[in-house]
Amino acid sequence: MATPSESRHGMWSSRWLFILAAAGSAVGLGNIWKFPYIAGDNGGGAFVLIYLVCVAAIGVPIMIGETLMGRYGRESPINSMRKLIAVSNAGSYWSAIGWLGVLAGFFILSYYAVIAGWALNYVQLMARGEMVAITAESAQQVLSDFHASPLQMVFWQTLFMVLTVWIVSGGVSKGIERAVKWFMPLLFILLLILLGYAVTSGGFAQGVDFMIGFDWSKVTVDGWLIAMGQAFFTLSLGMGAIMAYGAYLPSDAKISSTVFMIAGLDTAVAILAGLAIFPIVFANGLEPAQGPGLMFVTVPLAFGQMGAGILFGALFFILVSFAAITSAISLLEPALAYLVEEYNAKRSRVAISLGVICWLLGLGSVFSFNIWSDVHVLGDKTVFDFVDYVSQNIMLPLGGLLIALFVGYALPKELVFEQLGLKEGLAASLWMLSIKVIAPAGVLIVFVKTIYDTVMG
Numbered sequence: 114m115a116t117p118s119e120s121r122h123g124m125w126s127s128r129w130l131f132i133l134a135a136a137g138s139a140v141g142l143g144n145i146w147k148f149p150y151i152a153g154d155n156g157g158g159a160f161v162l163i164y165l166v167c168v169a170a171i172g173v174p175i176m177i178g179e180t181l182m183g184r185y186g187r188e189s190p191i192n193s194m195r196k197l198i199a200v201s202n203a204g205s206y207w208s209a210i211g212w213l214g215v216l217a218g219f220f221i222l223s224y225y226a227v228i229a230g231w232a233l234n235y236v237q238l239m240a241r242g243e244m245v246a247i248t249a250e251s252a253q254q255v256l257s258d259f260h261a262s263p264l265q266m267v268f269w270q271t272l273f274m275v276l277t278v279w280i281v282s283g284g285v286s287k288g289i290e291r292a293v294k295w296f297m298p299l300l301f302i303l304l305l306i307l308l309g310y311a312v313t314s315g316g317f318a319q320g321v322d323f324m325i326g327f328d329w330s331k332v333t334v335d336g337w338l339i340a341m342g343q344a345f346f347t348l349s350l351g352m353g354a355i356m357a358y359g360a361y362l363p364s365d366a367k368i369s370s371t372v373f374m375i376a377g378l379d380t381a382v383a384i385l386a387g388l389a390i391f392p393i394v395f396a397n398g399l400e401p402a403q404g405p406g407l408m409f410v411t412v413p414l415a416f417g418q419m420g421a422g423i424l425f426g427a428l429f430f431i432l433v434s435f436a437a438i439t440s441a442i443s444l445l446e447p448a449l450a451y452l453v454e455e456y457n458a459k460r461s462r463v464a465i466s467l468g469v470i471c472w473l474l475g476l477g478s479v480f481s482f483n484i485w486s487d488v489h490v491l492g493d494k495t496v497f498d499f500v501d502y503v504s505q506n507i508m509l510p511l512g513g514l515l516i517a518l519f520v521g522y523a524l525p526k527e528l529v530f531e532q533l534g535l536k537e538g539l540a541a542s543l544w545m546l547s548i549k550v551i552a553p554a555g556v557l558i559v560f561v562k563t564i565y566d567t568v569m570g
């Protein structure tokens with residue numbers, strides 16, 4: 114079966130736009146909001162190290178695999194899988210990769226929009242000067258008051274979903290490309306400014322020490338599980354987002370170097386976010402292991418004390434919101450592209466319907482912070498904790514495992530090598546080793562442990 118050179122949904126204007134779009138998908142709340150608090154919860158340096166190992170040894174090889182699958186298929190993950198299964202003479206059960214991805218996308222976006230809504234709310238809180246010269250306690254109080262109001266939380270969640278649906282409706286070049294072209298570079302600059310502030314905060318040495326000083330006794334099996342889940346989440350792997358974006362990648366672009374660049378950018382943003390946030394935590398006597406609220410307490414605190422804090426603080430949260438939007442659109446794209454293909458439906462109409470479903474699901478996460486805070490789904494998990502946990506620690510690693518096995522064992526080797534422009538040699542062998550053995554074994558071990566823990570409570 115010949116592979117088409119273009120996708121019917123449109124194409125990235127160049128390899129660079131793919132890099133920006135995929136980095137836009139990868140860089141998001143996972144880097145700026147989640148990574149620092151997960152690292153904080155898990156002891157800092159030891160965690161950061163195993164996270165880097167997971168990204169390099171498992172994440173990057175799988176990302177290469179997912180991109181090449183998308184580029185060969187040139188359609189939504191579900192239909193690309195159909196083609197790949199046909200060309201490989203593989204069993205139809207592999208189509209689970211596409212379906213699982215669509216489901217994971219819904220789960221993630223449902224709570225992702227809620228947190229992104231917090232960032233939107235903080236844009237106006239910062240801009241109105243509500244955080245000027247605030248103390249750590251009052252910064253915490255502002256967040257708790259916000260969480261206590263379902264109405265306010267739903268308002269911002271809704272606004273975020275509307276923006277996401279609007280951008281994704283514009284299509285590959287008029288919607289997604291336009292958004293990432295501006296917001297990604299700006300995000301980087303703002304992050305550097307915040308880092309500059311952190312350097313002068315008085316807590317920098319302690320912050321750096323916390324991020325890189327590591328202690329083997331803090332490396333636990335749980336730490337590996339969380340680090341691996343985070344590696345999948347932050348690189349947008351295992352749910353078809355990268356496959357969907359790979360479908361729009363020009364045929365002459367080199368996949369491996371492109372993926373290295375995306376993973377490098379994503380890792381850099383996560384580390385910079387940690388280096389910007391922890392010094393402020395220490396300088397203000399806050400706790401690093403503060404959980405999901407970390408970014409919404411420390412960052413406003415820092416900007417509240419800066420000269421032009423109103424301006425930079427508002428800008429920072431605008432950019433966090435956009436980092437979140439460029440990820441959110443990639444969470445919708447697999448399901449969206451599939452429905453457009455299957456029913457020849459209008460992109461905007463499909464986007465709205467999918468947006469409404471995600472929004473409804475997301476109400477469960479909103480209420481987890483207030484009226485349903487006592488409702489527990491699994492052990493002591495609220496609905497929000499549950500969808501976060503199941504998608505990040507089970508669905509994405511499972512999707513990644515299946516992708517690695519499919520690329521490693523089912524796809525014809527010639528197809529893979531042709532897509533990658535690879536010849537037999539050291540690089541090819543290393544990549545094959547990871548995709549066939551290291552990545553599946555790594556995911557499997559940690560995955561079995563997760564299921565065991567979940568079942569045993």
Ligand code: PHE
Pocket residue numbers: 138139140141142143144221345346347348349350352354440441443444
């Ligand atoms: N990578 C995104 C982030 O770090 C989240 C994401 C996960 C996006 C999976 C798409 C697919 O915020």
